[in-house]
Amino acid sequence: MSAAMQRSLVLAMLLLSSLAPPARAANEADYKAAYAAAEVASKEASGMRNQWTTTVSTLAAAKKAGDGGDFDGAVAAAKEAEALAKASIVQATSEKEAWKAMEIR
Template identity: 80%
Template sequence: MKRSCLLAILFASTVALPSAHAATEADYKAAYAAAEAASKEAAGMRNQWTVTVSALAAARKAADGGDFDRAIAAAKEAEALAKASIFQATTEKEAWKAMEIR
């Protein structure tokens, strides 16, 4: 399976689906903490994507406005992006060895 397909599957599997209950501030804080932890891990690998930082900022802005549904969706998007960047960094760390030098 190609890397782009794996990234798409990872992203799709972690993006929030609409929930049956109204989101609370506690739900947001949990989602944001998970996203922030993944983002910090990616940054530690020197592979933090700018779109992840933007999604985290959008989550904070929505939460500050009291829109916890949108804040959670943005936090989950940020987490998915951070996990995808971690996956990219991990696979590319070893993939270069398989390249044939001509």
Template identity: 70%
Template sequence: MRIFTITSIAALLLAGATSALAAGEDDYKAAYAAAEAANKQAASLRNQWTTTASTLAAAKKFADGGDFDKATASAKEAEALAKASIFQATSEKERWRDLEIR
């Protein structure tokens, strides 16, 4: 059984999130919408990370400044963080059963 840490999962997700080249406004909007959806799902599990919110805010700030490459990258990073928080919430919900009571 392979054990992943939250940091390693976030790193794997972020590896795919940083591959955008010359992103436009539509790319940013799609990435931001996906990040918001994942963040809402994390909220429904009561496991939103504060880093996700700050990364979403950074994405919006970059977009407001017209830097859609950085905005898209930040939005994808926020989505990866939200997905990692979802993974954390769901795995911890099940992992307690694996504990050995002594």
């Protein structure tokens, strides 16, 4: 590897490291935002009569962690609950037609 290439590589690594966001602990506001987003998706799934038990339990875990001051844990659980709720919405939407594929005719 030439000296010029080595210099470019070092510069590129420095540039990348300067762009990476600094790791910081989640705070209460992060938790509340994540929880609110999860709750919206969960309510939509419930309105479609297609709530998953895991969405409910993960949302409860997020609240428990948030109430206990573990905001990192609370944000992670809330995001997971939101993902679960969104997956159940996708399922309910696709099944509006997809169920016919399983029908005995």
